[in-house]
Amino acid sequence: MQINTSAVAEVPVSSRKRNTSTFANKMKSYLRHPGSGVLALLTLLATIMTFGMLAFLVGYILVKGIPYLSADLFSLTYTSENVSLVPSLINTFIMTVMSLLIAAPLGIFAAIYLVEYAKKGSRLVGLIRITAETLSGIPSIVFGLFGMLFFVTALKWRMSLLAGAFTMVIMILPLIMRTAEEALKAVPDSYREASFGLGAGKLRTIFTIVLPSAVPGILAGIILAIGRVVGETAALLYTSGTLPSVPDSLMGSGRTLALHMYVLSCEGLHMNQAAATAVVILVFVLFINWLSGMVAKRIAKG
The missing domain is CATH 1.10.3720.10 (MetI-like)
Known part of the structure; x- marks a missing residue:
């Protein structure tokens, strides 16, 4: 039985094309409505800052405390x-x-x-x-x-x-x-x-x-x-x-x-x-x- 390798190879390519087109559509929407792009950027930055502060807090506690667990x-x-x-x-x-x-x-x-x-x-x-x-x-x-x-x-x-x-x-x-x-x-x-x-x-x-x-x-x-x-x-x-x-x-x-x-x-x-x-x-x-x-x-x- 032969496997159609070309069909298998085309799947990730098509998915990449869909992702690229979705990203392009988002960029066009942000260019038409700059306020939406600014809000999306602020939301992303707030998410990164929140996760970063949480990770820093947990990491600081673990680094400072674990060596003294006896x-x-x-x-x-x-x-x-x-x-x-x-x-x-x-x-x-x-x-x-x-x-x-x-x-x-x-x-x-x-x-x-x-x-x-x-x-x-x-x-x-x-x-x-x-x-x-x-x-x-x-x-x-x-x-x-x-x-x-x-x-x-x-x-x-x-x-x-x-x-x-x-x-x-x-x-x-x-x-x-x-x-x-x-x-x-x-x-x-x-x-x-x-x-x-x-x-x-x-x-x-x-x-x-x-x-x-x-x-x-x-x-x-x-x-x-x-x-x-x-x-x-x-x-x-x-x-x-x-x-x-x-x-x-x-x-x-x-x-x-x-x-x-x-x-x-x-x-x-x-x-x-x-x-x-x-x-x-x-x-x-x-x-x-x-x-x-x-x-x-x-x-x-x-």
Whole structure:
């Protein structure tokens, strides 16, 4: 059997011709409309600068921190010699899970009410949205002072993981609510109408049709909330404390990874270990993002 080599060779040539003609058409369009060309160039430059800054930041952290990752840094107990980050890593995981267990259901249910049940244009909906946007713009130090005055002092929870978790709930709740609301709005109304047409009730439609379709957007907000919890220092400094150990209960004090890095850098004696802690924080956040992306893909396929 003979193979037509000329036909095989013509395929890349034709594709190159199509690419060349497409590029030429774009150039002609930009010449006819110079403003479009300028905007396209600015967009390309902004993309390159954003990616470049991200690559530089990640590369700088890795170069500065990886050489100082040692076995002592991952000891089970903290001492002034090894400045282990393992207790802080465990506290970070506990703080993140506690905050999300409280904030995620509240934020998602609030978004469901605003999108599915509340009357469009009502004053209550406008008030809730303004409140959420206002809370999103408040500096974290203000949340820390509120948590210290209310949870630590008024409720007598002392500096504890519980006080820190509730403070973080107040911080991330508007973020989760707003992203979940936008994700629910993005679901086409035809999905709801088709479900109603088949005889499904409103509640069943929400939990079997609307929510699964909005999962990727909701998870995006949860990922942002996780990043804020992991990287927060000011609010937790006044609520959870800075003890470098895993507490026996939620009423005990403990520092997170970000606080651990902050304390080491403030002392000025363990700057190399602080850089290594930054690497661990980066890997932790990347792992959470990867895990959330995998969950979103499986839910979307299901």
